[in-house]
Amino acid sequence: MMEFKRHLQSVVLITVFLAAFAWVVLRPHEPLYQGRPLRAWLEMAPQNGWYIDPGSARQVQFGNRDLATSLLPIVVQLAGTRRTVPRMILGDMARDEGFSFLHLPPQNGKYELATWVCRVLGPEARSAVPGLVPLLRDKDPWVRMEAARCLAAIGPTAEEAVPALITAWAQATNQNLWVDNNVRAFVAEALGEMGPAAQAALPYLQAETNELFQLMVLKIKGESFAPFLDRLKDTSDLRRWSRTASVVGRLGTNASAAVPLFLSVLSQTNRTIPQSNLTIYEQTLEALGQIHSQPELCVPAILTLLGSSNLNVRAKSLWALRGFGPAAKPAVPQLVRALQDHDHWFKREATNTLREIDPEAAALAGINTNQP
Amino acid sequence: MTCLPIVERELRVASRRWAIYWVRSASGLVAIVLGVFVYLANQPAPAYALGHDLFAALVVLCLLYCLFYGVRSTADCLSGEKREGTLGLLFLTDLKGYDVVLGKMAGSSLAGFYGLLATFPVLAVPLLLGGTTQGEFWREALVLTNTFLLSLSLGIFVSSISRRPRRAMAATFGLMLIFTGLLPTAAGIILALAPTHRSRWAEMLLMPCPFYSLNQAYDFAYRRGMHRFWLSMAILHGLTWLFVLLASWCVRHAWQDKPTENLVQGWRAVWHRWTYGNPQQRQALRTRLLELNPVCWLAGRSRWGPVAVWSVLGISAAFWGWGCVAAGNDWYNEGIYFPTVILLNSVLKLWVASVAGRQFGQDRKDGALELVLGTSLSVKAILRGQLLALARQFLGPLIVIAGLHGIFLAASLQRESFHANPLNPVLWMGGLVVLVSDVVALSWVGMWTALLAKNPNRVTSMTVWRLLAAPWLFLVAFFVVAVNTFPSGSDPHWEFYVGSWFAVSVLTDLGYTLGAWWHLHHDFRQLALQRYALSTPLFRFKRWFKR
Numbered sequence: 014m015m016e017f018k019r020h021l022q023s024v025v026l027i028t029v030f031l032a033a034f035a036w037v038v039l040r041p042h043e044p045l046y047q048g049r050p051l052r053a054w055l056e057m058a059p060q061n062g063w064y065i066d067p068g069s070a071r072q073v074q075f076g077n078r079d080l081a082t083s084l085l086p087i088v089v090q091l092a093g094t095r096r097t098v099p100r101m102i103l104g105d106m107a108r109d110e111g112f113s114f115l116h117l118p119p120q121n122g123k124y125e126l127a128t129w130v131c132r133v134l135g136p137e138a139r140s141a142v143p144g145l146v147p148l149l150r151d152k153d154p155w156v157r158m159e160a161a162r163c164l165a166a167i168g169p170t171a172e173e174a175v176p177a178l179i180t181a182w183a184q185a186t187n188q189n190l191w192v193d194n195n196v197r198a199f200v201a202e203a204l205g206e207m208g209p210a211a212q213a214a215l216p217y218l219q220a221e222t223n224e225l226f227q228l229m230v231l232k233i234k235g236e237s238f239a240p241f242l243d244r245l246k247d248t249s250d251l252r253r254w255s256r257t258a259s260v261v262g263r264l265g266t267n268a269s270a271a272v273p274l275f276l277s278v279l280s281q282t283n284r285t286i287p288q289s290n291l292t293i294y295e296q297t298l299e300a301l302g303q304i305h306s307q308p309e310l311c312v313p314a315i316l317t318l319l320g321s322s323n324l325n326v327r328a329k330s331l332w333a334l335r336g337f338g339p340a341a342k343p344a345v346p347q348l349v350r351a352l353q354d355h356d357h358w359f360k361r362e363a364t365n366t367l368r369e370i371d372p373e374a375a376a377l378a379g380i381n382t383n384q385p
Numbered sequence: 386m387t388c389l390p391i392v393e394r395e396l397r398v399a400s401r402r403w404a405i406y407w408v409r410s411a412s413g414l415v416a417i418v419l420g421v422f423v424y425l426a427n428q429p430a431p432a433y434a435l436g437h438d439l440f441a442a443l444v445v446l447c448l449l450y451c452l453f454y455g456v457r458s459t460a461d462c463l464s465g466e467k468r469e470g471t472l473g474l475l476f477l478t479d480l481k482g483y484d485v486v487l488g489k490m491a492g493s494s495l496a497g498f499y500g501l502l503a504t505f506p507v508l509a510v511p512l513l514l515g516g517t518t519q520g521e522f523w524r525e526a527l528v529l530t531n532t533f534l535l536s537l538s539l540g541i542f543v544s545s546i547s548r549r550p551r552r553a554m555a556a557t558f559g560l561m562l563i564f565t566g567l568l569p570t571a572a573g574i575i576l577a578l579a580p581t582h583r584s585r586w587a588e589m590l591l592m593p594c595p596f597y598s599l600n601q602a603y604d605f606a607y608r609r610g611m612h613r614f615w616l617s618m619a620i621l622h623g624l625t626w627l628f629v630l631l632a633s634w635c636v637r638h639a640w641q642d643k644p645t646e647n648l649v650q651g652w653r654a655v656w657h658r659w660t661y662g663n664p665q666q667r668q669a670l671r672t673r674l675l676e677l678n679p680v681c682w683l684a685g686r687s688r689w690g691p692v693a694v695w696s697v698l699g700i701s702a703a704f705w706g707w708g709c710v711a712a713g714n715d716w717y718n719e720g721i722y723f724p725t726v727i728l729l730n731s732v733l734k735l736w737v738a739s740v741a742g743r744q745f746g747q748d749r750k751d752g753a754l755e756l757v758l759g760t761s762l763s764v765k766a767i768l769r770g771q772l773l774a775l776a777r778q779f780l781g782p783l784i785v786i787a788g789l790h791g792i793f794l795a796a797s798l799q800r801e802s803f804h805a806n807p808l809n810p811v812l813w814m815g816g817l818v819v820l821v822s823d824v825v826a827l828s829w830v831g832m833w834t835a836l837l838a839k840n841p842n843r844v845t846s847m848t849v850w851r852l853l854a855a856p857w858l859f860l861v862a863f864f865v866v867a868v869n870t871f872p873s874g875s876d877p878h879w880e881f882y883v884g885s886w887f888a889v890s891v892l893t894d895l896g897y898t899l900g901a902w903w904h905l906h907h908d909f910r911q912l913a914l915q916r917y918a919l920s921t922p923l924f925r926f927k928r929w930f931k932r
Binding site: 015016023027030031034035037038039042043090098100103106112114115116117118 | 577673702709713714715717718719720723781784785788789792793795796799800802806808809
């Protein structure tokens with residue numbers, strides 16, 4: 014009888030343990046929407062258009078308001094992903110086709126996804142702010158940067174994050190470390206997006222001579238960017254010009270007035286810029302992609318550099334075209350030709366660009382449009 | 386006057402052993418076979434690339450041989466003499482500590498050293514292919530010889546301070562791991578944390594690692610800084626002499642039986658009480674198990690056995706819990722499931738292999754098995770008792786691990802992609818069958834091997850070799866041949882690999898289990914008492930054949 018009792022106890026204990034373990038492994042690990050985990054929806058979203066107008070993107074991707082708001086905890090989770098060595102190894106393995114049977118979670122693009130959702134949802138992502146604020150104090154600088162980027166994407170409705178942003182700025186004091194410099198840059202951008210609500214940050218930003226911080230001061234004060242755009246006319250100091258171009262590009266569509274200046278650089282008529290200085294071209298292309306205004310003028314100008322012998326210039330041209338999204342459709346024939354490029358990496362980038370600009374043309378070119 | 390008389394005597398004895406001839410022939414043959422497989426696995430490639438890969442692969446394998454030979458041959462040579470009480474007799478004469486240590490080293494390493502020498506001609510083949518230089522060949526040969534000596538000296542040092550065979554083996558292995566694993570890991574951590582990824586300290590930590598010497602012997606590293614190679618060699622060689630000197634000193638002072646100190650005695654009593662329980666608990670367990678089977682009580686008296694297995698499972702569960710919390714949703718994928726199950730399966734199988742034959746092997750050596758056979762217990766009852774003891778220790782954990790297979794199978798079926806590619810469900814089902822068949826086979830073969838093995842300490846390694854290592858080596862060789870014989874462009878699919886693994890594993894288990902079952906049921910008495918049998922050549926042949 015005792016032996017039977019002992020065996021029964023063991024059977025019950027083992028059964029309970031296995032049942033608990035089965036629950037841990039087999040339960041849905043995140044809320045489902047229409048039978049799919051939310052992360053699956055999220056990962057599909059950018060494939061249908063990273064660069065389309067945020068307003069319409071919201072309609073297309075997050076027509077259901079419940080879906081949009083239920084995504085926010087995942088956004089906070091994505092933004093809070095630390096860049097650890099095991100995660101980087103995991104990410105490399107996840108990209109390797111040989112390990113596809115392990116279904117490893119991709120580690121790349123998590124930050125971009127988080128920012129994208131915040132940008133698309135804009136003020137509607139406000140409920141993510143309480144989750145993002147503690148991330149500004151995270152020990153991983155990449156997490157701090159991403160939190161600032163997400164807050165910048167949410168915009169002025171995230172004003173409750175201003176004190177935390179100022180603290181994050183004040184703590185990134187080592188200007189010799191690029192990490193701290195980057196944290197400060199992202200935090201400054203977020204403060205700039207908050208507008209007048211970030212008045213308390215002005216003393217910190219005004220003490221800096223960096224172009225980006227000066228621009229953010231203008232944004233917070235609500236003053237015109239015109240003096241900044243004027244600086245682009247002065248090409249005597251190329252390094253300074255390059256830094257200004259980089260900052261102006263961050264203004265996005267707000268800097269559409271600078272497009273003719275950038276186009277003049279690409280048209281190679283401005284003899285003051287040495288032809289050999291390819292960094293200028295690269296910077297200009299990047300800024301045009303970020304501004305993505307006046308595609309009828311910009312796309313043909315960018316296309317002239319898509320055939321450059323320099324790989325970096327070719328790549329920057331692709332990324333600039335991606336910035337215009339479907340508005341860059343006139344570039345499709347040349348993009349199809351770019352698929353034959355001898356550089357494997359460039360070919361992959363061209364494939365992704367074509368897929369995003371014109372999925373139908375990509376399908377005709379034999380590209381699988383369902384897989385990134 | 387003879388210089389180093391024990392060395393001379395041991396070498397004379399060793400040179401007459403049949404193993405001297407077999408080991409060197411076998412080493413040469415194994416090196417040739419491995420070389421052929423490396424050659425086939427790297428086809429098609431230019432001759433110099435083949436030569437380089439062949440050389441690199443053979444050198445690493447030889448280094449592993451050198452590292453493990455010391456553990457195997459010297460770790461128990463002095464401790465064995467201590468247990469048998471023969472070491473003290475040597476010190477009644479004028480012999481010094483170094484006479485005994487060097488003599489034992491020479492005697493126990495001769496076969497292994499000839500085995501190493503036999504691989505050198507095969508190592509030189511890449512010289513003809515053009516993949517390596519003469520300098521590299523001779524430097525690597527020097528590294529291998531140096532490592533072999535270091536491994537021997539480590540083993541003999543640990544043996545000089547040990548008494549129990551398992552502890553001696555484990556300590557030698559641990560000490561070896563410090564040089565080959567711990568120091569390089571520490572160096573790696575320092576390099577990773579250093580802002581410039583360079584550190585003098587890290588380099589110093591790498592110096593006593595044989596793998597570092599091996600790497601520095603290649604031309605690309607040697608030309609960059611030959612001092613690193615020679616410094617590493619000098620440190621390895623210095624360590625060899627240091628361990629020999631330490632062993633020579635220790636062996637003179639550690640062979641006597643000393644009265645146990647009160648503190649140690651106290652700890653032993655606590656350990657004994659914890660392992661077997663207090664008198665009331667022992668009585669209760671005896672009553673309970675004797676009702677089932679007396680051999681079950683004999684083999685399952687220790688409470689530590691089942692507790693240890695459950696503890697390992699508990700620690701694994703705690704680690705899993707930590708992973709779930711730390712990694713969140715990223716934890717739930719086959720990248721975690723497969724390593725979890727592989728690790729648990731390996732631990733369980735190795736544990737079963739080590740326990741299955743331990744009782745019979747020890748009883749046979751102590752003569753206790755004769756006493757058991759002298760009772761009214763039938764062979765069937767003895768075997769049943771041993772199996773019951775194994776089940777008492779491992780059945781619960783086996784069910785839990787099998788249950789994990791089932792849960793992970795269900796998780797793989799949750800994925801939509803399994804319709805298109807059922808690799809994972811097939812792997813889980815196959816893994817479950819192989820786990821159960823391996824555990825059953827290890828139990829039977831472990832008992833059988835314990836009755837055959839000359840040395841009870843080698844029962845586990847022999848069992849593991851037969852059922853776990855040999856099939857995998859065969860599979861790897863089979864895959865290499867198969868991949869090279871398939872027409873190019875039509876590489877075998879996963880069904881081929883998984884099917885081969887499943888078939889080889891299950892057939893090996895089945896064949897060995899049936900053989901062990903048959904011999905245990907029909908030849909148990911003969912096998913158990915064979916140490917008293919006349920050791921005729923015919924009997925030896927029969928025994929070899931049964932092995």
